[in-house]
Amino acid sequence: AQSVTQLDSHVSVSEGTPVLLRCNYSSSYSPSLFWYVQHPNKGLQLLLKYTSAATLVKGINGFEAEFKKSETSFHLTKPSAHMSDAAEYFCVVAPINTDKLIFGTGTRLQVFP
Amino acid sequence: KAGVTQTPRYLIKTRGQQVTLSCSPISGHRSVSWYQQTPGQGLQFLFEYFSETQRNKGNFPGRFSGRQFSNSRSEMNVSTLELGDSALYLCASSLGFGGEETQYFGPGTRLLVL
Numbered sequence: 001a002q003s004v005t006q007l008d009s010h011v012s013v014s015e016g017t018p019v020l021l022r023c024n025y026s027s028s029y030s031p032s033l034f035w036y037v038q039h040p041n042k043g044l045q046l047l048l049k050y051t052s053a054a055t056l057v058k059g060i061n062g063f064e065a066e067f068k069k070s071e072t073s074f075h076l077t078k079p080s081a082h083m084s085d086a087a088e089y090f091c092v093v094a095p096i097n098t099d100k101l102i103f104g105t106g107t108r109l110q111v112f113p
Numbered sequence: 114k115a116g117v118t119q120t121p122r123y124l125i126k127t128r129g130q131q132v133t134l135s136c137s138p139i140s141g142h143r144s145v146s147w148y149q150q151t152p153g154q155g156l157q158f159l160f161e162y163f164s165e166t167q168r169n170k171g172n173f174p175g176r177f178s179g180r181q182f183s184n185s186r187s188e189m190n191v192s193t194l195e196l197g198d199s200a201l202y203l204c205a206s207s208l209g210f211g212g213e214e215t216q217y218f219g220p221g222t223r224l225l226v227l
Contacts, residue, residue, distance in 0.1 A: 032213050043117075043203055044218040051213050090156065097211055100146070100169050103156040 002027045004074075004091045006104035014112050019078040021107045023091030026072065032094040033074045034101070035065055039087045047089075050074065061085070086111045114140060117206050117219035125225045131192040134222045138185050138206030145187040146216060147179060150201040159202075162187055163210040191224075199226045 007022040025031060035047040048059025055067045065076045074091060091104040118137045126132050138145050147159040158171040162181035179189040185206070191198055201223050205216035 034215075036218070041223075043220040044205075046215060046217065049215055094213070096213075100158045100161060100171070101148075101156075101205075101216060102158075105155050 002031060002093050002095050002102055004033075004093045004102060004104040006089075006091050006107050008107050009105065010108045010110065012110040012112065013081045015083055016080050019076070019081045019085065019109065021076040021089050021091075021109065023074045023076065023104060024072050025074055025091070025093050027093060029096070030069070032096075033065075033067065034092040034094065035059065035063070035074075035076050036090045036092060037087050038090065038106075044090065047076070081109075081111045083111050083113065085109060117204055117217055119202075119204050119219040119222050121222060122220065123223050123225075125227065126194050127227050128194055128196060130194050131190065132194060132224060133188055133190045134202055134204075134224075136187045136189075136204030136206075136219060138187070138204075139217055142206035142208055142217075143185050144207045144210045144214065144216075145181055145185065146205045146207075147187070147189050148203045148205065149173075150203060150221070151199075156203075159189065161210075168210065194226045196226050199224060 003026045005024045033050040036044040048057045050057045050067045058064045063078045088106045088108050093102045120135045144163045146161040150156045160170045161168050165181045176192045181187045201221045203221045205218045207214040207216045
């Protein structure tokens, strides 16, 4: 069975400092992995997607993630946090042959001025 | 291109009533999935439809049902509402079917059951 584990439920950073949101996955084959962001009272917005084309994936708003098979990780990073990045972030794995996404429990990112 | 739209955005019902939520996918998308989001359980998969056929169903009671129309629009219905059904219901659409397809989410319908 596939699963994802988000290692931190809350992360706090100061504006202008780097962001690291950690995600480990479990899969018996090379999965499709996603990061979504959810701002308060909004739906989910796709940040980036990994589907085995390249291990370093660039997304929107300066975010990127690196797929590391040896560590079964797919951590999300951003060099410099902005106040508008404050939101909840979900790491997601997608099994093949289904649209059933498996979500992590989410990481709430706080950005302080 | 317009995104995924969901109606209504907010809904208040009482226990025992039933409710129907609607989702219009992005134009050209044929696959629609539904998710329930609650503070306690997080995001949970309800069901998915592709070309009017239910392809997969999550671990929810039979009170939760859905369907997809020939224009790919989808509805989900919850009968005999319970307090625990209060949640944000999210709909997502994708071009095709399968794990590599990117799913685009609507803004959700927030249901409150009193």
